[in-house]
Each structure stands twice: as structure tokens, then as C-alpha cells.
Amino acid sequence: MSSKPVIERRSIDYIPESERHGRVYSQFTLWLGANLQITAIVTGALAVVLGGDVFWSLIGLLLGQLVGGAVMALHAAQGPRLGLPQMISSRVQFGVYGAAIPMALVCLMYLGFTATGTVLSGQAIGQLLSISDSAGILIFAGVIVLATLAGYRVIHWIGRVASVLGIIAFVYLFSRILMLADIGQLLDNRHFSWASFLLAVSLAASWQIAFGPYVADYSRYLPSHTSPLKTFLAAGLGSVLGAQASMILGVFAAAIAGGQFSGREVAYIVGLGGAGTTAALLYFCIAFGKVTISTLNSYGSFMCIATIISGFRGHLQISRVQRLVFVLGIVGAATLVALLGQHSFLSAFKSFILFLLTFFVPWSAVNLVDYYFITKERYDIPALADPDGRYGRWNWPGIGVYTFGVLVQMPFIDTKLYTGPMVAHLGGVDVSWLIGLVVPSVLYYCVARRRAAEAPASIIVPQTH
Template identity: 70%
Template sequence: MTQSAEAGKPQGNKFIENRSIDFIPENERHGSVFSQFTLWFGANLQITAIVTGALAVVLGGDVFWSIIGLIIGQAFGSTIMALHAAQGPKLGLPQMISSRVQFGVYGACIPILLVCFMYIGFTATGTVLSGQAIAKLLNTSNLVGILIFAAIIIILATVGYRVIHWIGKVASILGIITFIIIFTKIMLIADISTLFAVKHFDWSSFLLAISLSASWQIAFGPYVADYSRYLPSKTSSSKVFWAVAGGSFIGSQISMTLGVFIAQIAQGNFVGNEVAYVIGLGSIGTMAALLYFCIAFGKLTISTLNSYGCFMCIATIYSSFKGTLNITKKQRLIAVLGIVAISTIIAILGEHSFLSAFKSFILFLLTFFIPWSAINLIDYYFISHEKCDIEELSNPNGKYGRWNMIGIGCYFAGILFQLPFIDTKLYTGSIAHMLGGVDLSWIAGLIFTAVLYFACVKLFPSKVKIIQPNISNSISNS
């Protein structure tokens, strides 16, 4: 790996992050592998994950097979996202900027732009639920609750990396407390053995449960390395993998299992009143206020991750054409303000149709991020062999070039290949229709894109890294 020529010393307030998308020198590396576990454990012990698990039952599944399906999806998805996380310490870079290796300096902007939409969408949907919790806690309107939450996110995303990991630790503790309280109340009002006895296996519902949890995990892939990039470069990749995969798997499965139970108990009363129903499981007074606070705080971790990650992507796109990896604090603040403002507007406008829109949104995301994930992982582990020329990532006239048509072509081929397998409200493919609404696009897209990219690299090795621009035009066009 080629590192930046200037290691530099940390400057300014150590609590406020000074780096953005630039390489993290070894003397600025810090943190522990355990912090990766607490970050992703805390990020998944939250209300949106509960809602995701509840969808498996709300949309026709039973308790037993929904939980089994969710576990299978978690195992598959957390493996994919943790393989991305292991890249962080080795590269010392945010996740998406390393996509320039596979797509070219300019070409990487294509998947990165789509990732920005993902972050904004997830921030918006999380803000809906957080706004509800804050509104109940402060006895105000949902609108005020949403605006308060948005203001907090702006501050945290601007401060950056250290505070995000600190929030992850606190969210882990509060999340455990919250889920113990809620699960205890479920035990008091329902017989768990009776809930598990609800069995009516259906392939469509079972595969939906797998897709819900797999897409939940895979959607972390485009930014998971952003939060491991400060670890020392000698940190064991396997330890990072297991810490991230374990934290994300355990946290999300606890949340989604709770969601399955709640949806079954609710018998249709959960939709449209998600936060209030969860808290209303026997909680009143001070206990209810504590739970509303824990839910709102639990959303801070993941919503800050989304806003911070979106800033990283916007900065990466900007730097592609600017020719530098340096982003000022003022530019960072402006970007975060814009991201949170857009997400807040979407949250306000879409509040009352949240659950239906959220289901369609997270499933449709797979179409665009499965191919990117397949290409990134195949290249990093089997083509580049965990190596990356850091300095060349910001040089459109260098070894990675402006547009890598192998990566770009395989990416769009992967998207197109999934279309017949997709089943969402936005679009239903012919194969999905023949299978009675079973969505297999994610597994089809992953296998197809991985095989296609690997084959193209072997067949056209000279075209893998670059399509070189004319040397005479390199200065004027850069």
C-alpha cells in the first residue's frame, strides 16, 4: 500500500474530527476493536430495526419462520458488511473513495451518488420515528420533535468520528436496558411459547424475511469502513470482521425478533403508530418517559452514521473533480446542513405513510448496492489483494484512470440482471411474478455480478484499471 507522503500531526481539538475523506496517518490512528462491536451493536438496538422485524409479520409471515428467515438474512448480510469493514484499517480511507479502484476516479461517482440517496432516505425514515419519541417525551408535536432531532444530528455529524463511537457505547447500554424492559413487558402480557406456536410456512413470506434482514445489513456496506479507518493498520482483519459482524448481527436480531413478537401481539394495531405502540406495552409515567428517551437516543447512532456517511460521499464526489482529498470544516458543516435539511423535509412530508414507504425503500435499495458490493469485495480480496495506491486515488490521469468501464459495465449489468427477480411496489419483474411474488433479486445479483466482474478482469486484464485520457489533454481536463 502506498501511503501519503505527509503523515502530519493531529491538529486542533482532538474531540472534533479534523480529517474527512483523506488518508489517516499511522500517528493519528486510535480506538479498539471492541469499539467496533459496541458501535454496530448500539446502532442496531433501535426502533427502526424493530419495525423492520415487525414487517415480516405485518406482511403475512408467522412468528416462527419469520425469526428463522431473519436469522438467515442477518448471517448472510452481516458477513457481507463485515468484509467491507475489514478494509478500513488497511486502507485508512472511507469506504466509497476506495471504489475509485474499481470504477475510476470519475466513474466511482455513479454508485456514490446513489449511496447519497440511501443515506438521505434512511436518515429521513429514522427521523420520523425519533421525532415521534421526542414529541411524546417533551409533550409536543411530531413536527417539533423531528426538528429537534435534526438539530442534534447536525451537531454530532459535524463533530465526527470520536463522538460517533462514544454514542455507540452509550446507545449499547441504553439499548440493552430498553429491550430488557420491553421484553419483560411482553412476557407479562403474552405467552412466548404460544407466539412461537404460530406456524404457517409460506415461501414468499419466508424469503421476504430473509430479504428484509439481508438488505438491512448490506445497506451498511457503503459506509461501514468509514468507522474502522482510524484503527491502527496492523489491526487484525479477522478481529475487525468478527467484531463488526457480531455486533451488527446480535443487535439487529434482538431488535427484529422483538419486532416480530410485537407485531403478532398487536394484531394490526402496530401500523401507523409504531413508537407509541412499543412504549404502550404497559409503560406509563416515568417508565414511559425513560423508554421514549432511550428510543430517541438509540436513533442518534444510526442517524448520525447516515448523515456523516452522506457527507463523506458528497465530499468524495466533490474531490473527484477538485483533484484534492482535503475538505475544510466550513465545507463539512455546509454539506451536513444540506443533508439533514433534505432528510428533515422528506420526514415531515412522508410521516404518515412511513411503514409502507420504508418497506419498498429498503428492498429496492438492494438493486443498486448488491452489484457495487460484489465488485468491491471481489476486487479487494481477489484482484487487488488488499492493496491500494492512496496517492493515485485523487489522480484522474493516473493508474486508476477517469472511467473504468469494466467496473462500470459490470455494475449496470448487475442492476439489469436483477430486474426480472424484483418484487416491490415500485416494480415487479417477470420471474418474481411467476414465483408468486418471491423476490430473489439480491442473491441473483450478487452471484451474477461477482462472477461477471471476476471473469472480465481475467479476460481483459489490461483494461481493468484504466481507460487512459490523452496525455496532451490531461492538464486542461483534470
């Protein structure tokens, strides 16, 4: 382990067996730490802020975690087997050039998540150092650049530290909520409505599924013989437990707060814990907790941009200078969005994550059905870099199913950005993500199953020297 470089040398290229390292337990700590954080708290709070009661919001959030977490963890299990970042494997389904279509949308997602996380971290750093939120945003952005440039091993180390800090902070905050509020009374207030319940399910499912495009980036260094089931359980349980704990805290905080939560999310959460030194420590935990996930977002965005460019260049190597330029561009753009949008955060964030889900659920469905049911892990990895190879430039059946998967959701979407005509007939319930998961899965299987015979007899890995 000690012989492995701290600063990552690889980018989107295949990780040879000689460079594989780590234990599957690291997936649990990374994803637990990535989810014990303020944005997950705010996401859970939205279920109550937007009209749900405490009891049914908690049930809905848990159901969404389990469904979305299973999808996320199925992607995680691909990492050790393929030794590649997640999105580059999309070239099997979409073609070497065609994979740029979902990847461009993934980059937008990372930009948005990094920006929203930076807003909340800026609030925490501003309070901690008695500076403006904007100055806090800029300081946080600098930390993210350094962590993203360092890469895989540093990100996992940050994840372990964030897990410990997150657990301590969350246990303390939960104890404070138990002292400040009558939890039994909050849970007894039950007014079930399908619209509120399914909003809670959608918030949690979208939170988990949004990790799908990059979760394998952080399992790809594990030895290829690592058990897929253990990888699935480690990443999935870490993510589900961390996110559900955060969202439970958010639900109770929003229920206690009444109308005081929106606009001062971080200050309200810390205020539950106390003042003085305690508050300073909580602000630090919040800022550090955001380092993990914001670094994952920036690193994943770098991977996607590098993958898009490499597809048209025909090789997978990315120099360190190119890496620096990409990372500075990504974090710079996210910081600009954060500075401009910091005062209209909460409503914009809800619309953003639910609308983005429209584009990622069909991608996830196509990728998982192909990997587990069509090619059955038998990828020709060298051909992923060859537009004239096995996978071609454009795989029109895959692109067609993906496009149909996006369009078939449109009548059922309910966001501020767009509301489909079927929403009113369903009582204001948004079921688009469920349709976007099921319909493309079935359709892609029907379209692609005859191609199963074209897959190699077993996985083909690059020759390493």
C-alpha cells in the first residue's frame, strides 16, 4: 500500500492489476462520508418544507433510498471488474462518439451539484471564519481544486475522515433534537397524500441515482477478483445509511423550524447544536463533510470531460497539465454559478435535481441492462478507445432507446422548469423517474439481446508493460 503514489497518475485509462489496491470496506466509508453532509440534510428537509408530514416523509425517503441505492450500487460493482471510470463504459451502449451525449449531460449535473454544495459550504466557512459567504465559497473552491488534483487515494482518505466527523456531528445533533422536540408528537401527525409521499420517494431516489454516473470511478482500483456482491453491499449500504441519516435529521429540523429553515439552512442546523465553540466545530464538520462530495463531483466531471475529448482523439491518456486545466475550468464554473445563485438556493435545487433525473435514469437503465443481461461483463476494453473498432462511432439503437427513455418521461414530469400534461391527472404526483427506469430497461433488452452473441467470449483487457 505504501508504495502506491499519493498523487494519482492515472486518469480515464485502464487500471492494470499491478496497480490495484485497497479493500472493499473503503467503499462503505467513502459513501457514508459522502452522504453525511448538509446537502443531504436539506434534501430531506424539502420533503417537509414542500408539504409532507414527518412520518410519511421518512417512509417515502427510505423507500427512495433503497430503490435508488440499488441502482447506484449495481454501477459500483462494475468498477473492480472493468478497471475503468463509469462513463467510459457507456461507449459499449452508445458508441465511442455517441457516449458523449449522456456524458455532456452528466457534466451539467456535476456542475450543478458542485455549485449547490459550494453555496452551503460557503455559508459554513463564512460563519466559522466571520467572513462573507462569498469569501467562504472562494476558499472552499480552492480546497476542492487541490483534493481533485490529488485524486483517488486522497479522496478515499478524505472520505474516511469525513465519515468519523460526520458520525460524531450527527449523533450530537440527533441528541439535541431529542432534547428540543417531542419526536413522538411529530411522528403522530400523519396526513398521507400520494403527492407528498412520492415527492419524498423521488427526492431520495434521485439523490442516489445521481451517483450512478461516477460511482465506479471510486471502485475501479480494487483488485479485479473483488466480489461484486461485496462491492454492491459496501457502496450501497454506505450511501443509503448516510443519506437516510442525513435526511431524517433534515425532516425533523424542518418540522421543528416551521418557516425558519429556508434561506438559512446551515445556520439553523448549527443553531440546533448550540453556540460558541460547539457551533464552530459544527460549522467545521459541515464544511469538511462537503469536501468529500464536492471533490467527487469535480473529479467525476473531470473524468467525463476527459472521456468526451478522448473519444474523438482516439486514445485514453490525459496529461497532468490537461488535468489541471480541466479541473480549474470545472471548479471555476461551479464557483461562478454558486456566487450568482446563492440567494435563491433551495427552490432552485429541488427543481434542478428532479429535472436532471429525467436524463440519468434512462442512461442508468441502458447501462445496467447491457452490462448484466446482454454483454454480461464481457467488454473489449481496448475497443473503447477505437472509433473503428467493435463498438463503432455511434450505436444508434442504444442512442435511440436512451432518447425515447427521456421523451417518454415528459408527460409525467412535475418541476418548476417544466410540468407535463399527465401530472394533473395523477393528482400532482411525479412518477417520471419510475417510467424512465422501467421502459428503457425493457426496450433496450428487446433491441439489444440479438447483439449478445457479438460480445467477446470473456473480458478483453489492454496489454500492460
